[in-house]
Amino acid sequence: MSMPKDKRAQIYRERVKALQPKSKASGMCVRAFFVGGLICCIGQLIRDFGEKALKLTGNDLSTFTCVVLIFLGALTTGLGIYDRIAKFAGAGTSVPITGFANSMTAPAMEYKKEGFISGLGTRLFSIAGPVLTYGVAGSVIVGLLSLIFH
């Protein structure tokens, strides 16, 4: 340990750099692309089913698609499947609406042991809370602006 301080710092930095995970941005993007695209295709399948088999139209059709996708997202989260895919696909699983369902179900399940109010009830909204807050506030602003500029 008689090395000069800056020399030791340099060796330390090199070791850290060698052990750091290589940033695999391109690989992650390819996987996000395929899994995200696939989830959207599943959404389209559900939509086509609602349109042809259930004769739904307009807003009902969109709501039906959304509800089924959210159900699938919550179910696969409960079964532990969704988080396994998420580890592989990153934003490919968190950006679709199924990821929104996952972001509510996973923490609610995780923290239910801390009670039904401050555990499950609060944690359910740890990510959905900000999304709904800014989403709803933003929609009201756009609605009011459309009154002025229409």
Added chain:
Amino acid sequence: MKYVIVFLVGGAICVIGQLLICYTRMTTARILVAFVLAGIVLTALGVYEPLIGFANAGASVPLTGFGYTLAKGAIDGARQNGVLGAITGGLEASSGGVAAAIFFAVSGALAFSPKTKK
């Protein structure tokens, strides 16, 4: 052909999210908020509706599509009911999704327990 466009557009929107995660180290909560807000702004500018017409579920399934539902509901509500419609329209249009998300998340959390992490 329709499914190819759905796949390409849906995948591309997810790649934008992945690039934000990789290069700005934004957290998931920030990404999701940013996507919903982006959907709202693009809808207000009249850009997102044509994209939905072009890509169907490729544009409506990503969270920007949730922003689209909120903004379009508020704009339609404002057109029909003025100020009250502007306030109620967004949640009215997205109420099915929001209620389903809460209901299925609570059901899922009660029915299942977290799998042990390896």
